[in-house]
Amino acid sequence: MNYFLTEEQQMIQELAAQIAREKIKPVRAQLDEQEEFPWEIMQVLAQADLFGLYIPEEYGGMGGGILENCLAIEQLAQACIGVATSFAASGLGAYPILLYGSEEQKQRYLPEVAAGKRLAAFGLTESSAGSDVSGIKTTAVRDGDHYLLNGNKQWITNGGEAEIYSVLALTDRSKGPRGASFFIVEKGDPGFSFGRKEKKLGIRASATRELIFQDCRIPKDRLIGREGIGFINAMKTFDKSRPGIAALGVGLSQGALDLAVEYARQREQFGKPIITFQAIQHKLANMAIKTEASRALLYAAARHMDTEPPDASKLAAMVKVFSGDVAMEVATDAVQILGGYGYMQDYPVEKMMRDAKILQIYEGTNEIQRNIIGQELNKEYSRIKETFF
């Protein structure tokens, strides 16, 4: 379908698709099996200028927005969302700096992220703080010209691989949500170490580790913005990054649909290709409808979100929830269409089904996204004076 993308946007798609086809597809099974971090592919993506799509030109980026970033993520995800997650998570880690960082912080960190020279990561979740972000216990205490960080962050994508970490910590426990602040922590900072690499159901090409802060001493100019705006920064960051998760879903759905249709046209049972059976056709039709719908919603919402609208949180949640759910369904149906072959590791749909599940969990579970949408609707309608009855 023609989404009336600009010439530049089409080039982004083309280039990302070429990388997916030539560099990711041939190695995805191996990366999954061996749980290898895809450094070589990260270097290809860096050399292709894709890490800086959403970063302004004055900080070494390409000056695009959410849509441009999503176009690249979608194409990469078509081959492997483990690799694409590692790519996208660098953006998640950089957004807190881009949104609220000082000019000096932006000048210092964003060009390196844009060039793909250093990966970024985002450290929010803790063992006691998953959906309930206010449960975080990591603290940052001012000590002269430094802050001392103590606490653990759990399940951090790119943990151990990235060099730049945006970390949320409490600067004033008494202030509740208004007492949290983001800090930039660099790999190698004293008192900063990593836990073991997690074993996962899917996206096994991505690295997930614990971040451990034991009297981690960082200069005070690593505070992002000012004390107390950490939660606002986290929410605004999610508004920018959740569409990227949706793009992972759209790409994965398309990848699974492509394989399912191709297989159904070739596989013969009862003397006919199985695509001639209505039960298969309807399944494929539903997969195609949902895939295209999730793409259409993503592109339309991404364009809208790039205008900095007031309803960004609601839309970011909508695209994340919809395309995540669709990807899970489409991948599961693809396995069903491939039957026993679909269940075997010899065919990529088995991995796609394992991978898809994460889309409903990270960057806010889909339940939490629905909560957000519900709360936003409640707010929105409270402002409307007329009645619809």
Place this chain on the structure above:
Amino acid sequence: MHIVVCIKQVPDTKNVRIDPDTHTLVRQGVESIINPFDLFAVEAALQIKDASSATITVITMGPPQAEEALREVLSRGVDAALLLSDRAFAGADTWATSVTLSAAIRKLGNVDLILCGKQAVDGDTAQVGPEVATLLDIPYATFVKKMEPLDAQHLKVTRQTDEGTEVWKLSTPALITVIKEVGEPRLPSLRHKMRAKKAAIPVWGIAELGLDANDVGLCGSFTQVVRVFSPPRRTDRVIIEGSLEEQVEQLYRYLKEAKVPGI
């Protein structure tokens, strides 16, 4: 350092068919690609540029649509492109092609290094590189897998031959044809891709090159393709596959069936 890379658009060999009646290549509907070995030449040039401060110009002789190949290479990071296109160039054999390319390189001037792929996958002659060097009266080395600049005027090159490896010292300007061991061609980057889309690509014909129509294209060719054909398939061949044990077992069975004495 100014490097010129010569590239050629060829039919995608994965999809080439021979017309059974005319015995010629069916070019209709066949996509054009850049000769794969030329992409290694481009990569070799880019590696030199990465290490020092080289300027790379890529040239091709071909029909107007060969511009597409030049833009593709621009998107991988070469600096400039030049299209040699003229009706008079049509039907050129390797000699007439080399006459045209060398005239262009002479006109560009100040060229330190010329890089070509070891051969084009459509003609497979491997002649154009050495011919261009000969016409320009400069040294050349073929089938090169590695090159290192020694000083401003010399290169150390490593050639791969059927007999083994040869190391040569070459004085520049020189021409080198490369093999795939120089390194896997890099992919385009977004910035280069955007620049490539808008880049102005000059087109030079016989007028610009100061050539006589009789010296180029079909008129300037010493050889002509009379007929292209694929040799009839030999049906008496069997390819044995599988593990070594399975292969040996199968071979043994064949020999036994053929009643080879001693089996």
